[in-house]
Amino acid sequence: MSTRKHYWLMKTEPEDFSIDDLQRVDVEPWTGVRNYQARNFMRSMRVGDGVLLYHSSTEIPGIYGIAEVASAAYPDPTQFNKKSKYFDEKSTQEDPRWSLVDVRFVRKLKRSVTLESIREHAEVLGEDFALIRRGTRLSVMPVSAAQWKTLLALE
DNA sequence: GCCAACGTTGGC
DNA sequence: GCCAACGTTGGC
Secondary structure: OOOOOOEEEEEEOOOOOOHHHHHHHOEEEOOOOOOHHHHHHHHOOOOOOEEEEEEOOOOOOEEEEEEEEOOOOEEOHHHHOOOOOOOOOOOOOOOOOOEEOEEEEEEEEEEEEEHHHHHHOHHHHOOOOHHHOOOOOOOEEEEOHHHHHHHHOOO
């Protein structure tokens, strides 16, 4: 069993929930992920894994902060809440369809690493980097240790 | 607000 | 199991 720390990138729309919001609350359950691939990545996360917090659908898309995984995956409570926009009538308590992890604030970046600068370093980051792979819209994706280092060197 | 690209749904 | 229709994502 590997106990090595893994790295991830998680997207958020800052109008909805930003790095500043995370700093304010410190720990946040990452509700609302409704994509199986993203869910599966969260299920494989471990406490202490590193997270790059990416702002999407905003004026300057990019990485704005660092967080860490603060819990193992557990059922996303919003899937059972009829009043939530994330309610899923097909999910059951016995076999919850959607999972999440808690995410804890670590720090804001001194300067954001913009999508533009990330694209400029596409070659170093490699073909397998889902953020800039054509047509990929994953909201949770793995980042290798080398990619993590490369991205934070752009700060 | 537009639209390309993708995932999901549902009829057959 | 196919695939058209629809919904969502997210950059621009």
